[in-house]
Amino acid sequence: MTQTVTTEEELREFVKFSATVTGFSEFDLWGTGQAEAYYETVVAQQGPDALRRAISSDLSAVPSDPVVKSIIKLWYVGVWYGPELTGRVDVAAWTAPGRSGAKPAVPDDSRPEESLSGQAAPGQEQAGEDRAEAEERKPPFVVSPDAYTEGLLWRAIGAHPAGAKAPGYGSWANPPTLENH
Structure with a gap:
């Protein structure tokens, strides 16, 4: 990944926007230590214009914006x-054997969206742009070594990442306690 030059103001705007869409405070987001890494990832993967559009978008439309998701x-x-495609997603490409060691969710010959020849079934044609986008789509990746342990998921469910943070060994034996966020 290439390094992106970040201005303090752009980073602050990103964190402020992120606080709005995640439901966590700016203080909590800064406390993860991931703000700059996440900002740089979004800019490197989607470009600064896509990020600016997302940040300046109407908050009522946020759930439908793939970059915001x-x-x-x-x-x-x-x-x-990475953002989900707007058209039909190529299920076969994302559930194929060898993809994270996973086997297909359904046998190849029983997928309703494809015929046995591998062509899209009638009414299920994939637009050329979407097909090109699907072929260029990069697989998901962990942004930094600390990203997993600093994920908001753990705070949201009142738990700790197994084996990575206090209280440590055996902590998953007890039910989580929910905090007010």
Whole structure:
């Protein structure tokens, strides 16, 4: 990943926006130590214009913005998933054997969206742009060594990442306690 030059103001705007869409305070987000890494990831993967559009978007439209969804996932689990495609997703490509060691969810010959020849079934054609986008899509990746342990997911469910943070060994034997956020 290439380094992105960040101005303090852009980073602050990113964190302020992220606080709005994640439901956590800016203080909590800064406390993860991941703000700059996450900002740089979004800019490197989507470009500064896409980030500016997301930040300046109408908050009522946020749930439908794929870049915003990716930013939310990034803060919660520390993984960059990239925006979902707007058209039909190529299920076969994402459930194929060898993809993270997973086997297909359903046998190849029983997928309703594809015929046995591998062509899209009638009414399920994938637009050329979406197909090109699907072929260029990068697999998800963990943004930094600390991203997993600093994910907001753990605070949201009142738990700790197993084996990575206090209280340590055996902590998963007790039910989580929920905090007010």
